[in-house]
Amino acid sequence: MAVDVAVCADKRTPRLQYTLRFVFGELLNWTWELHTEAQAFADSDASIRINYSKEDVPCDVRMGVHGLLSETELFEQNLRLSDWEGLPVFFSASSVSDVPFDAFSATFYCLSRYEEYLPFVADEHDRFPAEQSVAFQEGFLSRPLVNEWWERILTQWKHINPELEDRRGPYRLLSTIDVDNSFAFRGKDPLRLFYGACQELASGQSGQFAKRWATLFRGATDPLDTYDRDMAFAEDLGIELLYFVLFSEWGPNDRNISPHSQVLQRSVRHISDFASLGAHPSYRTSKESDLLHDEKAGLEALTKQKLDKSRQHFLRFRLPATYRQLRAAGIKQEYSMGYSTQAGWRASCCVPFFFYDLEMEEETDLKVFPFAFMDSVFQDHLKKSAEQALTEMKMYAEQAKRLKGTFVSVMHQRNLGDLWPGSEKWRSAYEELMHFAR
Numbered sequence: 001m002a003v004d005v006a007v008c009a010d011k012r013t014p015r016l017q018y019t020l021r022f023v024f025g026e027l028l029n030w031t032w033e034l035h036t037e038a039q040a041f042a043d044s045d046a047s048i049r050i051n052y053s054k055e056d057v058p059c060d061v062r063m064g065v066h067g068l069l070s071e072t073e074l075f076e077q078n079l080r081l082s083d084w085e086g087l088p089v090f091f092s093a094s095s096v097s098d099v100p101f102d103a104f105s106a107t108f109y110c111l112s113r114y115e116e117y118l119p120f121v122a123d124e125h126d127r128f129p130a131e132q133s134v135a136f137q138e139g140f141l142s143r144p145l146v147n148e149w150w151e152r153i154l155t156q157w158k159h160i161n162p163e164l165e166d167r168r169g170p171y172r173l174l175s176t177i178d179v180d181n182s183f184a185f186r187g188k189d190p191l192r193l194f195y196g197a198c199q200e201l202a203s204g205q206s207g208q209f210a211k212r213w214a215t216l217f218r219g220a221t222d223p224l225d226t227y228d229r230d231m232a233f234a235e236d237l238g239i240e241l242l243y244f245v246l247f248s249e250w251g252p253n254d255r256n257i258s259p260h261s262q263v264l265q266r267s268v269r270h271i272s273d274f275a276s277l278g279a280h281p282s283y284r285t286s287k288e289s290d291l292l293h294d295e296k297a298g299l300e301a302l303t304k305q306k307l308d309k310s311r312q313h314f315l316r317f318r319l320p321a322t323y324r325q326l327r328a329a330g331i332k333q334e335y336s337m338g339y340s341t342q343a344g345w346r347a348s349c350c351v352p353f354f355f356y357d358l359e360m361e362e363e364t365d366l367k368v369f370p371f372a373f374m375d376s377v378f379q380d381h382l383k384k385s386a387e388q389a390l391t392e393m394k395m396y397a398e399q400a401k402r403l404k405g406t407f408v409s410v411m412h413q414r415n416l417g418d419l420w421p422g423s424e425k426w427r428s429a430y431e432e433l434m435h436f437a438r
Contacts, residue, residue, distance in 0.1 A: 004030035004164070006046035010053045012036055015069040018356050018363045019108045027150055027351060029167035048161050052104065060160050064093020066102035068109060072361060074117050077109065079134050087148055088140045099153060107146050110348040112356045116319045123341075125316050126286065130339035133346070141344030142372075142395075147351065147403040169404030173397075173437050174369070175234060176335060178280060178311065179245040179413045181256055183222045185215045187263030207421065224417035227267070231274045237434055241275045244311045244335070247299050248282035248291070253314060259298055268302055278309035278335065281326075286316045289325045296329050311335040315374075320357045327366050335369045335408065341381045343373040343392060350405035371408040372396035375415050375426060386425035390432060397437035407437055 005024050009016055012034060024032035035041035038057045041049065051059035068091065079090045089101040116128045123129045135141040158164050185193065200209040214220035234241035245268055246256040257264045271277055279299060285292040300307055310331045317336050326334055338346050347370050355366040373396060378389035400407035415426035
């Protein structure tokens with residue numbers, strides 16, 4: 001049976017095979033084959049034949065070759081951007097190419113997060129800053145360019161062979177919720193409760209103090225204990241729901257109640273019974289890899305199920321070290337590919353892709369699920385209201401829908417609960433977003 005696509009290249013490299021597997025096997029859902037011999041390529045009966053070599057061989061499409069996919073070293077790349085009918089592109093190709101840039105190399109550069117392997121000035125949490133990314137500096141962070149490039153190219157190829165099918169998709173919606181504090185008051189030690197009460201009284205937060213008093217002494221439901229409401233909402237809409245629960249010892253940046261607390265353990269078991277559960281490796285796991293194994297093992301022992309999904313607390317990760325640690329711990333799906341200070345597509349892509357380890361020059365089995373925003377980005381860094389954030393969140397959902405991608409919504413339990421004044425606006429924005437994004 002004939003394949004959909006045949007590609008002719010000068011040589012077979014891990015970078016090239018990874019990129020072809022993503023573009024044709026995962027993004028476009030086509031069958032494909034790679035040739036390094038001109039005659040075998042010429043004899044192919046593929047629906048479309050792409051010459052991605054420096055040789056002049058008969059083909060349907062000529063794609064310019066930049067050279068990035070043949071390299072094995074890491075160094076600063078010249079990313080001089082140009083415009084292709086409204087689409088920013090880089091790695092410009094010669095005039096003999098039917099597309100004005102090397103789309104394969106550009107795709108690889110984005111997905112591999114090449115720039116994060118080069119020297120950069122880390123932020124206060126030892127992360128790669130969004131503001132140092134080429135996407136932010138060149139103004140295309142808000143666009144899933146990889147998907148847009150291949151949508152444009154697909155349209156061109158369908159003019160060459162109208163029988164080519166658009167097999168992208170299906171579109172997928174996934175609601176994810178980070179639980180950094182499972183409860184506002186329940187389960188916390190007396191010293192934390194006393195200190196919190198003193199802060200509320202000193203700052204005139206009488207409403208918060210009243211909620212604390214009612215929860216602790218009058219049997220009221222904890223203001224953050226809205227899990228049943230969240231899960232019922234997701235079930236009614238028929239959307240996938242995934243929780244990432246912080247399950248670690250206390251630290252300056254890890255402030256959930258103790259994993260030994262019966263209150264927390266009952267909550268985690270309840271969530272795992274009715275929704276998907278992922279690990280939320282603590283702030284310290286980025287530097288102390290043994291903690292990652294301990295936290296994950298504790299969650300698995302508690303829920304009696306294997307966990308293969310995770311998102312880093314504070315989105316604190318470095319490539320490739322953190323992803324290697326996650327793989328070693330048995331994680332198969334990773335949900336940290338976004339920024340904590342800016343909204344936008346960190347890998348310029350709105351579909352999942354496999355992590356490529358640039359230092360080892362190999363594709364791995366760790367699937368990365370990119371997202372475009374966290375509620376806290378709008379709230380804490382961009383200083384936008386829930387209504388303003390909703391407009392932008394809908395834009396990202398529309399992009400994923402139109403491009404038949406995966407839309408991963410990232411919210412925090414604190415904004416879905418009933419603790420803070422104004423929380424109802426964020427919850428309303430979330431619910432409207434989910435209705436829109438279905």
